[in-house]
Amino acid sequence: MTDPSGRASPAGATSSEDPGVLDRDASRAFAAALARSIIDDKCEHVIVLDVVEMTTVTSCIVIGTGTSDRQMKSALDNLKEVADAFGTHVARVSEDEGTTWLLADYVDVVVHLFEPNARAYYDLESMWIDAPRIEPAPPPERASDDRND
Numbered sequence: 001m002t003d004p005s006g007r008a009s010p011a012g013a014t015s016s017e018d019p020g021v022l023d024r025d026a027s028r029a030f031a032a033a034l035a036r037s038i039i040d041d042k043c044e045h046v047i048v049l050d051v052v053e054m055t056t057v058t059s060c061i062v063i064g065t066g067t068s069d070r071q072m073k074s075a076l077d078n079l080k081e082v083a084d085a086f087g088t089h090v091a092r093v094s095e096d097e098g099t100t101w102l103l104a105d106y107v108d109v110v111v112h113l114f115e116p117n118a119r120a121y122y123d124l125e126s127m128w129i130d131a132p133r134i135e136p137a138p139p140p141e142r143a144s145d146d147r148n149d
Helices: 024-040 069-085 116-122
Strands: 044-050 060-065 092-095 101-105 109-114
Touching: 024 044, 024 060, 024 069, 024 109, 060 116, 069 101, 069 109, 109 116
Parallel strands: 060 109
Antiparallel strands: 044 060, 092 101, 101 109
16 A cells, blocks of 8 residues: 555554654554543543554554434544644544444544444444553643632
8 A cells, every 4th residue: 555655654554644654652642532532522431442463454443432412423523633633634434324323433543432222232342352451541630720729
């Protein structure tokens, strides 16, 4: 596979404007930041799987459960800010007709948001049972309120 300049592009190339690849650490950090974003948007049971040693398709998979189609769409839309901070953008977004499963493919990281029944039905975690888990990024520190001192 080659990039637009004709150079060979390694597996896992990002959709970033710059030629290059998110290295393993950057992919993990990006996945953790995406997970933090969907947690902050009140998605539940969020996990991050490091599948780089198991597939050439992606480095990490983020899976979360939403409580409504509106919340899931909003959480997916908010991932743009995280991608911008990492200098990349989504390569493809997909959703089923009933908005029970939303997917954002960032090439190095794929995000799946499910409604609870769809998540149980597809059970992606069991497909990647041996994949190491990555902790979501910590919440941002809140500014202290000096008025209460």
